[in-house]
Amino acid sequence: MTDVLVVGAGSAGVAAAIAAAETGADTLLVEASGHVGGTLARQLLEHSAGFHDAAGNQVTGGVGQRIVALLQEYGGSPGHVPDDVAYTATRTPVNHAELSMVEAIMLQRAGVRLMLNTPVVGATVEGDRVTSVTVESPRAVLRPSTIVDASGDAVVFGHAGAALQTDTAATQPVSLTLKLGGIDYAPLLDYARVHPDDFRPGSRIGEHTEDHVNLWGFGTLLEKGFRDGRLSWRRTEMHLAGWPTRGEAVLNLTRTVAGEDSYLRLASQVMETVSWFRDYVPGGRLAYLADVADRIGVRESRRVLGVQTLTQDDVKLGRSSPTSVGQGAFPIDVHDAASAGLSHTDKPNAAYDIPYGILLAHDLRNLLAAGRCVSSTHEANGSARITATCFTTGEAAGTAAALAVRSGNTPHDLDIAALQAELRRRGVLGARS
Ligand SMILES: Cc1cc2nc3c(=O)[nH]c(=O)nc-3n(C[C@H](O)[C@H](O)[C@H](O)COP(=O)(O)OP(=O)(O)OC[C@H]3O[C@@H](n4cnc5c(N)ncnc54)[C@H](O)[C@@H]3O)c2cc1C
Known part of the structure; x- marks a missing residue:
């Protein structure tokens, strides 16, 4: 029996699966492609970004930092280096293929079961729960207790008919x-x-x-x-x-x-x-x-509708939250498909808290989102989609899913203080009331 099903082996999904398995849940990670690492590793991103705020204070710890540290040990990354273009304080170059291998090693060490080339193609719902998730190929129907959707595109939410954000007119190029x-x-x-x-x-x-x-x-x-x-x-x-x-x-x-x-x-x-x-x-x-x-x-596709939604002001003003499960600090970086440059960028005054509610499906009690598709407005997503922050939302969602299974609660009913304490123990920065 799978306790926690994580969908998508990108930055958020890898962090979610490692955290869930290390928190004691039987964890299955399913990935549509043949690779671990998602967009950061296989779409050849310039570097991982968002580990520090503008002043150089680290805001991303936990699994994200452990991945960087192990990659450094293998020589696949210099770690965090100065940004050089005065956009943010640091950036984290990675060798893409080596990152993918290191993440696979960490999944194995955590005891995660992994199915590659296994896209999610359907889901069923009864009442306020997702009761099954269908994958291919071969076709199989999975019945996990809790699901973390880290697909970037909210595929489980889509198949389950869960609520999504509606301000999608201005998606990025x-x-x-x-x-x-x-x-x-x-x-x-x-x-x-x-x-x-x-x-x-x-x-x-x-x-x-x-x-x-x-x-x-x-x-x-x-x-x-x-x-x-x-x-x-x-x-x-x-x-x-x-x-x-x-x-x-x-x-x-x-x-x-x-x-x-x-x-x-x-x-x-x-x-x-x-x-x-x-x-x-x-x-x-x-x-x-x-x-x-x-x-x-x-850069942007479907975003889920959560119990809470991260807004432009939350990011720009560096707002704190009593349900914080970590922090982000990357500028709001919005590209315009119709123009020749960045359409705009807004730098936050300080790190902002990530409220737990942006991970929780609005109306389904055993479904969480992590990574690029978390509950956020178009503008806020311009910051929250950065890979360091995806590691953080992934780790928070995976830990919450495992704690929910352990306590017999749904993620919606979790004791937030206990979740925050567990995240702090794991090295997540800024998880406090
Ligand atoms: C051009 C470009 C440049 C960028 N530059 C940077 C940068 O320099 N630094 C940075 O930090 N960020 C950058 N970003 C942003 C960042 O890449 C993404 O927002 C981030 O990687 C998203 O991580 P994620 O874990 O949410 O999703 P992903 O890494 O995309 O992972 C989602 C995974 O889910 C899988 N999946 C999808 N559908 C299914 C399904 N049906 N069943 C099973 N699995 C499925 C996918 O195959 C994928 O592996 C850039 C983005 C773009 C587009």
Whole structure:
């Protein structure tokens, strides 16, 4: 009998499953793809972000920090390094494949059962409970006590007919992140040093002998590429998260509106980017496409309706909550599919508390959400979707699910003080009344 079913093996789902199993629940993690690590590992994100507030105080601990620490031990991450572009205090570069393996190792150590290539395709509800979840393939009907939906897209909520947020008109654009190899960083960084106006104010331009650099810019070269007809879409800047000593970089540049043929449009943009990079970017002549995201990067899709909803003011004002299960501090980072840059970004005054109620399904008592799809407004989600915060909401949901099973309660009826105490014991920061 499965006590806790976690759906989706991304940042939130991995943290939820580890926390649930370590809290004593028989835990099954089901994942639609063939990989552990979700968007951070397989969509080749530039880095994990959101571990510290603007002043450099750490806000994400617990499983997220343990994953980074183990990855560091294996040499797959330098840990938290300065952000370099004055956007946040730190960022956490990761080798994507090594992150995926390390998360799998941690799942095994925690005793989580894992089913890959197993999408959730249905759910049934009786009264105020989800009574079954159907997966494929082969088709099987699971009857867990409690479910954590960490699918990014609220798939269990969707199949169960649970309430979702309705302010979905302005969802963010989708992208296909790519990784280049063969970059000669000496001329590339020389260019950046000689053209500071082409980069974000306050940027630190690193050295080609360093292991990591972080650059937001190249607007002049992008504009030239667009005017010359080499890039079919206009961007005022791109994000290059580089590993100079390896000649590698992840580029976040492609962008389109979500739709049926978005992958096909993004694939053209990827190849235009590679060709443009070789011809326009100093040091790019021998660059090649080393890898491309295994999935379209969806910044925002369905968000659940919880018992509480995280709002723009909660984030911007750094609000505290008596039911806090952790903290977030990343700026509200909202991209506009129709414009060439970020549509806007709002930096919080201080870390904000994550209220427990944003994880709880509004009307189903054995269903929790974690990660990108937690109960949040469009604006608040621009902060809460960052991976460090996803680790935190995942750990909180997994711990709550396991405590509910142990005490014979539903997650809705949990003793919040006991949950907060357990989260603090686990190393989660800011879980207090
Ligand atoms: C282009 C782009 C750049 C970004 N850059 C950064 C960055 O630099 N740093 C950062 O920290 N964040 C960044 N983000 C945000 C961040 O990537 C995501 O919000 C975060 O990774 C979401 O984590 P999650 O655990 O909620 O979901 P995911 O990591 O997406 O995991 C969800 C998992 O659920 C699985 N799943 C989906 N449907 C089903 C189903 N039916 N059955 C079973 N499993 C299912 C998926 O396969 C996936 O593995 C970026 C996002 C985008 C789109």
